[in-house]
Structures are given as C-alpha cells and as structure tokens.
Amino acid sequence: MLQFVSGHGDKNCQGVTRRTALKAGFLGLSGLTLGDLFRLQAEAGVTNTGKSVILIWLDGGPSQLESYDPKPEAPREFRGPFDAISTNVPGIFVSELLSCEARHADKMALVRSVQHGTGDHFAGAHWMLTGRFGATSANSEQKYPSLGSYIAKIAGPKDPGLPAYVGMPAAESVYKYPGYMGGSHLGNDFDPFDVERSICYLSHSYQGPQAGKPSCLASLTVPDLDRAGSRSSLRTSLDRLDRHVDSTRLMDTMDQHQRSAMSMILSGRAKAAFNLDFEDPKLIGKYGDNPWGRYTLMARRAVEAGVRFVTVDMPHWDNHSDLEHAHAANFRAMDRAVGALLDDLEVRGLLDETLVLVMGEFGRTPRINTGQPGIPIPGRDHWGDAISVMMAGGGIRGGQVIGATNSKAEFPIDRALKPGDILATVYHLLGIDYHQSFNDFAGRPIPVLAEGEHIRELV
C-alpha cells in the first residue's frame, strides 16, 4: 500500500497549497483530447457507437432449464424442481429463479439455441469467449483473442483516461486468469485490466471484506493526495526536462498510459468508475450486498465513466450436485444483480448504450443425475448442445426469444446458432467489422470471427 505521509505545504496568498497547484498542473496535462481519440478510432476502422458491454460470466456452466429455457411440461427428471413464471412480455417464460429479470423481459433477448456440442469446460469457454474452437482440457492455452480484447483493440476506451477492458474483480475462465478472456496474438496490452487480483474467484456467499475500492487504486483511500501529486509532478517535470528524449514519439504510448494511470490514482474520474462508496447503500442492497452484486454495480459505474468492456466474474456454476440449492442460489444472486443492473441502466438512460450479456461456457444435462461421487444430491452435468444466452440493452430489440430447443431442452429445433453468432451480434452493435483480420504469430491474417453472423432479428 502506498503510505502517503501528510505534508504541510505552505499556502500561497490565494490559500492554495503549492502541491495542490502542482497537482492541478499535472492533471491539466493528462489524457488525450477527445479529438485525438476519435482520430485514433477512425484510423482503426471503427464507427464509434459509444456503446459499452458488460459481460456477466457464469463460470462453470449455468443450466438452461433453470434460467432462460424452462420446460414446465417436461417429465420431472428433466423439468427439475422449479416452475416457470411469466414475464412482462406475454408468452415469454423464464424459470422462477429469475423473478427480477422477468420484470425486464421487454428489454431482453433470450437466445435459447446456441450450440457448440462440447462438454469440455476449456473447449466450451474458449468457444463462447473467442467464437472459435481452440483449447481443450488437454491443451488449454488460449488460441485466439477474446471478445473483450478485440473490442479493446478496435474500439478502445470511451474515455482515454480509463482502461478499455476491465475484469471485476479479475477476468477469469475455467480457473485461469485471464483464461480465454486474454488478448492472445493481439498482445498482452489487450488483456483485461483486473481491479482486484489478490481477492478474486468469489462466490456470492463470500463472507470476507466486501468490494468497495480496488486496491490497485489504493491511494484513492489515503486522505493526503499531496505526496502522490508532488511525486507525480516531479516525475513529469523530469521527463519534460528531457523532452527531446522522445523526439521520435516511440514512447508516446507509455506516456499516455502513465498519464491515465496517474489520473486514475489522483482524479475524480477513476473514483467515479471504481469506488462504491459513492453509491447509496440501498442501491447496493438492490444489486445484492455480496461480491456478485457489488461488482455488477461497479461495472455499471465503470461503463458510465467510459470503460468499454467489463467482465463481471460470477464463478462456481459447475453443480454436478445440488441443483436445488447451490445452483439455484447462484441463479437467485445473479438474477438479483442483473435485474438491478437493468433497472439502474434504464433509470440512468444508459440502457441503449450498454449491452448486457449473460452466459457461461455451456448448458447442463437436461436429465437430472443422482449427484456426484461423495455428494449424492441430484445435479446436472455438462451439456454443449443447448446453451441459453441473455442479451439486453445496447440497442438490441428486446422482448424476443431467438431459437428454440426440443421439449427437454436437449438440442435446438429452431435457429441453431453458434457462439460466433452471439459474438458477431455484439461486434455489430458496437459498429465493429468482424470480418477484419489481425495477424497471428506466424503472420497469417486471422479474421475476428471465423464462423457466425450477427443475429438480424436482434439489431
């Protein structure tokens, strides 16, 4: 932790301390102008839609039957212990576990027919997050860049003083950081920026200290910013003494990142982005006063401040046992957070510019098992043939169900889709051409997506 010792700068005649003045000067230097940003984006071939994405990642694989694709008519060993409920859109039903989201079905598109066919966590997560088959449990390296990395690379941050791609608390898939959320051949500068790397992989029932202010911005919490400010101006003054050093501007990027980093530590913008102390405790309660709810709320703050892509990590869905309690509790916690998020985005007028995407690496076996060895409580196993994905906001046409599975939610019978179709829809909504290519390590141009097209009913 930075321990900023309180200084006693002399006040000048206006009552401003010398360090405050230094600090103000420093902040004046920070950041690109918006014009610069738009120019850079124009060169990158993106139509800036000003949209952000919040990916709620249900790591481990959520059941389709207990969420967006309930089958109340199916035999009990398929149907499961929960009922279906109606939503605010006539004819659309969801599981009773999603009572909060049910009030927002008019904003939501439920895609029920995603299918990749693999029951391997690694293969499934890689497929869902990159749009491609690539990794397996035997060879689990990420092979292609993730959705968030491409968006960070192509669209950049909305506010240049903030990172483009953020993991809350840390972007993860199948226990790996960043797992299939990384930049791969785009380079590690398109890995997610994790706000909390020491405490992560948290379940909703985590009892430890609750998320509030990320420790990487710890000096935000120190009452005396003077020393940080003075250090920082010392550094910039040193760099400026030697201005000619970077006459070729090869080091510009480092400069920009340093400015962004310092402004995150010192300025109000980052506070706005990542500090839940500015939120009404009642609102925290609505999201759920637990890591899932709190990080979902922090995600809203982040996109509001100008972050382009946020992953909220909600792990621990691999319930081979205990569908009725553990898996259901996950859904209730997720539903509460997502329902509150949709409410909140709507109230703030952010819904049209914020796409919310809820998914995991696969669905779960339609036939309920007898539990796993040692835990003989019924659960569901891995299922890659019927995956439900929820999308809302970001200009998507809500109140729709795309595709359908058979009577037992085993496989699509209408509009079978690939993970790439979901990702293509996200890229399309952000104005990103998903046919463009970037070179891999062997110099071959690799298109953003190899399969999939945006779902036309949704956009």
Added chain:
Amino acid sequence: MRRMKRRPTQAWIVSLLCWLGSGSARAQITISPPAVGLDRPEAAQQLVVTHQSGTQRRDVSRIAKYRPAVPTTIRVDADGLVHPLADGVSELTIEVGGESHTIPVTVTGLSRPAPVSFQHEIQPLLTKARCNSGGCHGKAEGQNGFKLSLFGFDNETDYDALVKEGRSRRINLATPDASLLLLKGTATMPHGGGLKIERDSPSFELLRRWIREGAPFVSTEERHVVKIEVEPAEIVIQPGSTQQLLVTAVDSTGRRHCVTTAADYISNAPQIVTTSPRGLMTVSDVPGEAAVLIRYLDQVALCRMTVPRPNPSSVRPAEKNFIDRHVGDKLVRLGIPPSQPIDDATFLRRVSLDTIGTLPTADDARQFLSDADPEKRRRLVERLLARPEYADYWAMKWADLLRADRIKVTPQGAVGVTRWLRSKIASNQPYDEFVREILTVQGPIQSESPAAFFKALDTPEVAARSVSQLFLGVRIECAQCHHHPSERWSQEDYAGLVGFFTGISVKRLPNGTESVVAKSGSDHKHPRTGEPVTARGLGTTSADFTGITDRRQILATWMTAADNPFFARAIANRIWSHYFGRGLVDPIDDLRATNPSTNEPLLEALVSHLKEVRYDLKAFTTTLLMSQTYQLSSIANADNISDFQNFSHALPKTMPAEVLLDAVSQVTSVPEKFNGWPEGYRSIQVWDNRMPSYFFKIFGRPVRASVCECERSNQPSISQALHLLNSPEIQAKLSHKRGTARRLASSPMTNNEILDQIYLSTLCRYPTAAERTLLQQAFAVSGEDRSTAVEDVFWSVMNTKEFLYNQ
C-alpha cells in the same frame, strides 16, 4: 484526408506542365508498351508514359493526350487504359509536353472472341473482387454455404462450388443473367458482401460471356501464366507524386497480356506508398522506401520505390566498419542525416542491457565514465560477452524460441533445455553446430539437451513450420492449406519439408521418462491430392536419404550448407534486430522476396561476415556493437525524425519483463523473491516460465506457445504504468528497510551525492544541473525526513521514460 493529399499533386502537375513546356533539350518521353495488341472484348492495355529529364523521371500517363488514328477501333480512358472497340489495325498518337509519339495498335478477337478460361480469367477476377478472401467465401468454413479456396488456389474445388453445387443456381446455364454469381456479385440481389462487381464493367461482361459459353472448366485455349512482370520494378520517386504501374502476364507460349487491372497491389509501407486497385501508386510526403507486392494468380512480383528527402543531406555516420559504410550509402541515397554519436553513459547502459539484460551498477558507471582508455568501449564489450549473465540472458531468449514451457515439456524438460542453452552460449558454440545439435537431437527430454524442443513440436507438421520459421525465417504455415499468397511456396513445398520429421516421436520409457526417438520416416502426403511428396528442402527438388535413418540429418546439412539461401540470413537478421530494435527484414522471421530487406547490401555483407567468422556469434555481435551505427543516439534530428527503418538513429527499446524487474530489484537493492527459489536469483535466470508473477504477466513474458519472438509483447499498457507507479510490490522495494533509499537517506552523504548515486545506478550518468535544481526541491519540501525525499526522487526517476526504456 484525401482532399488534403490531392492539393500538392495538382500544384505539382501545374508546375510540371510549365516545366515540360519550357522544352528541356534532354527531356525524353518513353511509352510502355511500345505496341498495343488487344485480342478479346474484355482486354485492356495500360499505357505508362514516362517523362525523363536527367535523373528525374515522372509518370505523365494521366496528363498525356491520347489520339487514336481510327476512333472506332479503340478508346483510351483518362487513366491511360486502352479498350478495344472493333477488330482492326491502327495507330495511337500520344501527346505530352509538346511532343508526340505514335505506336501501332492491333485489335483482334472481337468478332469471334476466344473462349473464356476459368482458371486464367475467372479465378483472378474472383480474387480481385475479394470473393475468395479470408473474410468472405475464402475462409475455411465458407460464407453462407458458398465456399471458395483462399485466393483461388484450388481450381477444381472452386469450379465445383460455382458450377456443380448450389443446384445450378450460382451458374444458370439456361438463363445466364439469372446466375446468382452475377446477381449477388452486382448486389442486384441482397448480398452480405455488398457490391463486388459493377454491372456492365469488363469484369461483369467477362463473367457473363463465360457463362454464356457454357461455363466450361477447361476452355479450348488454355494459357498457363508462368510469370508476371511489373514496370517499373524499381524507381526513385519524388514525395507527393504518383506512379502508374504496368503489370504484364507472360504465358507458357511466351504471349504477353496486360493484367494491370486484374492484379492485386499491397504496399508494405502504406505511410510511404498507398496503392489503388487500378495499379496507381500514390507517394506520401514521408521519405523512405516501400515495396509493393503485386499478385496475380499464383505469381508474385515486386515494385520497390525509394522516396528521397526533398532537401537531401549527404552526411554519413563515421565509418568504423563495413556496417557504417552500407548504412551511410543508404542514408545518402535517401538524403537522411544520421543522429549524433552517443556518450559513454548511454553506451554503457545500452550495451549492457542489450548483451546481458542487466543494468550496470553505480560503481560500474563511475569506473567506466572515468576510464581514459580510448579503447574502453571495445574492452567493455569483451567483458560483457564473457559475463555469466550473457549466457543467462541469451539462454532465456532461446528458451522462449525453443518453447521450453514447463507445462508443455515438463519442468525437467524445461530445465534440460535451459541448462544446455546456457552452456552452449557460454562456450560460444558456433551457431551452425548449435542448430545442427538441436535439429538432430535424440534421447531423454530430461537430459541437458535440446530434446524437449521436439516434445513441444507435437507433430511433424508443427515441427516443419516451426523449424522453418525459427531457423530459416520462412513462414511456411500458410502453404499448409493453400498456396502462400505472397510467396512462391506451395502445398508441395510444405509437404516436402514435413517429410523430414515424420520419423520423429517422443516415446515413454519404462522408468516414466520420455525420450525423442528418430526412425526412418516416410514422405508426407500432399494435403490436397493425398499423393506422397518427396521430402526436400525449400526450393530444392529432392534429397538423398541413402543409408540415413534420421532424415533430420539431411535437413541439417542442407540448412547449414554454405549456399543455403536462408540460414545465415535468418540469424544475421535476428541478431541485428535484437541490437538495433528492428530487423533489416521485419518481421524478422518472414524472409521472402516480397518482404525485402531495407538495406540489402548491408544484409548481404552481414551474412558474408557471419560466414567469415564461422558462425562465431560473439565475434559477429562485437562487429555490430562496435559500429558507429549502433553507437548513434536515439535522439532524432529534424531531418531523420520520421525514419524508422534505415538506422539513422537508434530506436528506443522496451525492456523485457525479466530485465526490467531485475533492474528495479538491483537499483532498490531488494532482490525479487521467487516462490520456491533461493534468494538472489535474478529473473533472467528463472527457467520456470510459469512462475506466478503479476509483474511478468503484465509486462508480457511469453508463455512459449510459438517460435516467434513476436509472442513477447513489448507494448506498454495501463496495467504496467499503474503497477510501476502505484503497486504495493514496487513501493515495498522503495521503502524497504534494507533498501537503497533508506540506506542513502541515513548515510552521511550530502543530498547532491545521493542524487549522483541514484542517477548513476539507474541511468548510468550524473544528473544535469537542471535536474539537480528540480530534485533539490524534494529535499527542501520534506525537511528533516530525508528518506521520504529519497524515496520520492527514486520513484520519480524510476518512472521516467529514460529509465523504463533502453535508449
């Protein structure tokens, strides 16, 4: 953007016209080709009209006036493209700058056109329209059920896809105009790819005629294109001007026809030259060199364009060895002056970080700065190359390339490779022997040997393309699935190389360890035809395996032979790139005619030198480091500021993750503690590439998943900046109770002496007067609390670009 660029061009045209009008006696007009022959309705001949005056040449193809003797025979458009109108023999008069020239014109084949060839006319048309590109129907899965081979390398399959599949809807022989190919291509029907072929354009007419003729696969008159030629192939061209290219295909019978509008153009330096589909090159204001790749069918050609500075300089770097001569020649040709030579402090820091990945200490710096020996730089290089850190650092680099990933090859395998590398590098084994040992290794992967490399290369195919990319600088990977789009390599070449590795396997031994075993292999099958392809080196036709069980020995002999065109070039370029921040060929492992070196005479001289010193890499490295070019400043002057490829100034380099962490640990006197390792190990010594470390992760340590140096990311990120500026880890080092800052603060040293010590240990130099004045403020503000001030100064210096970069 476009409008702004056009203005100087127009101004230039006006001045050119005035200048042409003045009637310079030595001016000369040349017209290419000297005669026009058009033999089919869709044929079009590009004319390139050049005005030459002394050494100045200008393309006036779009200024010239074209007057056909018989206007009903031909038509010439504004771009200088001649289209046929009716059969006949005639003449064309070209007027420019008051001169006029007449060339003969022959038009045939209009009344009774020769049949259209699928392979030689339709395929290039589909390529030009991007139908078969990687983002559309050319991708592995096709697009909306219609799949073509990438860039049309597979005629049979593409023909079937167009003509036989799709229930005759794509090509409708009964009603040609109802063919989906025409309707979708022209966007008459909704088409995801949009409008690709204009209605009534020559391309459209050609497609329609082919369908009307019955859309045959083989026409009665096939003309196999054996090469393409481009005019001009090499030019010096003024900034802000344009140049029309003329591309001619030559078929097996020697017949020539213009394919300028059908060819593809790709510039390797769009900041210098941009291309148009019509073959018009537009030169920007940035001096330098560009190579334009021209692709037609499976043929490639290159146009090299040099753009000199408007007010050329003829200053050269001082000539310390042959490197400076070649760099100087190039700079003079471009008119770019070199930067100043660097001082001792910059040299010490640069050369230490480059050779041993380790920052000099304050004592090293003091000693070197005060040394009066005029040969001290050479002696420093000798000392550095003899240090154990040299072996540590280069073993780390090579372990990346040999994919010593503990997960992939087991921890024991990774240790085995790293130890072997360290000992070979320390003993300075000649590089050709070093590679031969790697290529022909057999035995346990846990042993001190490069055997684990072959565990990382799972299959003969991965082995072939990795070895090719790493040691030959040839990226053959593309040719696995299709003809390499910018190279001569075919799937046959690819399969030929794979054949060297088919006998290699990793066997599990009874004691649970693994071993690389070489048996006599078999020829690898052609990926498309399934026919076995004789194993052979790239560009050769066969190899002799008589009496050989391990085919890799033949490969090693071919690779390290004196006349191998790739081997020495690849390593010379790789080492150059390490020290100069950019390869002469860049990317370094992509050597091909169509990605030329920025200084070919220099690269050739380096290759000869490397062979002269018999692949002694330390001797070779010394030559690089003792050149004036290496010792130029990274500070650009007004005239070389936009040069990034001719080495007129040094390029600042980011430090690899391990080097930077070692530097931070060294200057703070707080060693990094690696989990499970004894204290005092430096990052560059840690063989464990999976050692959990947030620092390594964000600063781009590679996971060793490929043989490409590009896997090591050197892009700064916000996480890096934030970590250095504000992380508990870095702060702990700064304020450590046994750290440098505390020690200096509590020492009897004066504030000035402390500043000296901090600067020498971080930047190898003394602070300037301005820096002293500025930093004294930190002491003044903190009053009695000197350790706060020292920490602040340290923090500030460690976060300057001068510290974070190797300049």
